[in-house]
Amino acid sequence: MSEQPASEDTKTGQAPGGPLVQRLLKDWCARNNLKLVLDDALGHAGYIESKDGKRSFFIGTRFDLNPLGASEIAKDKAYALEFMAKEGLPTPKTLLLTSPEEQQRLALKRPGYVDTSAQAKALEDFLSATDFPLFVKPNDGQEGEDVCKVPSRAALETILTTLFARHTKLLVQQEAKGREFRSVVLNGQILFSIERNGPQVTGDGASSLSDLMRDHHPELEDQIIAHLTMQDLSVDLVPDAECDVALLPTTNLSKGGKAKLVEAELPSPVSDGILAAGKAIGLAYYAIDYLSPSLTDQDTDWTILEINAAPGLAELARQNDAMADRVKQTYEKLFNALSGTLQ
Missing domain, CATH: 3.30.1490.20 (ATP-grasp fold, A domain)
Structure with a gap:
């Protein structure tokens, strides 16, 4: 294990390398006179230590804010969906x-x-x-x-x-039908929401799927072909002009998905339900993935897909500068909440 003082690169805002959480924690600990100790191999796990020796541990994006039992329930999708459904929340x-x-x-x-x-x-x-x-x-x-x-x-x-x-x-x-959204929550406050769209291509009426896919997430080619085959679509198919073809069944950013911030206030049934979901599982910090036709209608339907007790934000930060700033703000609030566990 090694102690990690904040580097000059971090102080000037330049990422010195390493996992996102590690980089941001180094800077935050330096500003708050706290010691950060990381594992020697990857800097993936470690703890924050106060001057009086109290420690708060983490591994990856899993922090001491959530109780262990609640985190384990959230990792088991079936249990999590069952307990949310028992509270009357909409689940598939x-x-x-x-x-x-x-x-x-x-x-x-x-x-x-x-x-x-x-x-x-x-x-x-x-x-x-x-x-x-x-x-x-x-x-x-x-x-x-x-x-x-x-x-x-x-x-x-x-x-x-x-x-x-x-x-x-x-x-x-x-x-479940609808557009896919994710909301990130900390201590009863929705920090931000995004809409996620999976990787897709748009037909021009002349090019085959194979041509449209060229240089489009080549690392996912096998998964894309498997998905298209399952949907009885051939890579030789020529989609109509302006026809969108989903390349994967998910919108995960790590699978080539794209995200945009939801600027409007969420409908009350959705925002109230998002907070109720966290209470149902017993989580302080989490993300909710859900589907809804629209987030502008107060009477909109929505369906919870899953709850995540350790939402990763690194892929979101890579989307654009605005997303990177929002991620930094989110981790700043998260780390400030962690400081309460050291008192």
């Missing part, structure tokens, strides 16, 4: 599935605990009552990894087999 119809291998392991460990036929019936009942397309995602996934939009029952069987090779628990969810 969801079914949790356990992999056959995990079911077998649990059956051997605790005979009678797992009823494999019950899961099969639950899935059949879910499919009978829910229209396609559906979404399938890992129960503990991050950054949109392995999220799939599934158009049919046959495709669902293929996706479940593929994803169960990598994950023990999956969520099958009803498709």
Whole structure:
């Protein structure tokens, strides 16, 4: 472990390198006469220490502001959605599935605990009552990894087999409609909201998807092709002029998504619900991802997709200067709140 005094680069506003949280923490600790101790390898984890020896720990973007139990619940999407739904908050119809291998392991460990036929019936009942397309995602996934939009029952069987090779628990969810938003909250205050749009191309009536995709997130090419194939779209397809084609089923910024700040005040049902979601899980610092047709109508419908107890803001800061400034302001408020844990 190494102590990290603020560098001259940080004091002048020039990023000296390293993780975003590390860079901002160095500057904040120097201004507040606090010691910052980081792990030697990556500077990914560490603690802040006051003059009287009190410490506040962090790893990545997970800070001591949230209780451990609440953070663990938030990491488990099924639990989090269940507890938010119990408070009357709008969530998509969801079914949790356990992999056959995990079911077998649990059956051997605790005979009678797992009823494999019950899961099969639950899935059949879910499919009978829910229209396609559906979404399938890992129960503990991050950054949109392995999220799939599934158009049919046959495709669902293929996706479940593929994803169960990598994950023990999956969520099958009803498709929710609307534009996607994220709001970041600290101690009962919504700090900012953004609208997120996934990577897409726009047809010109002459170029194929393959041509339109050229030099467009080449690192995601395999995932893009897999998504297009799942939607029965060929890279040889020529989209009509002005026709937008989504390249991935998610809007995550780490997957090529774009963000813009929501400047207008949120409708009361949405803002009240965002704060209620944090209370339902017991979080002080979190982000809510949700869908809504519009945030200008007080009577708008909205659906919570998930709650995140450790929202990463580095990708948002890379979007543009305005976003970078908002991220810095957010972390300043977060670090100031952390200082209260050192008293």
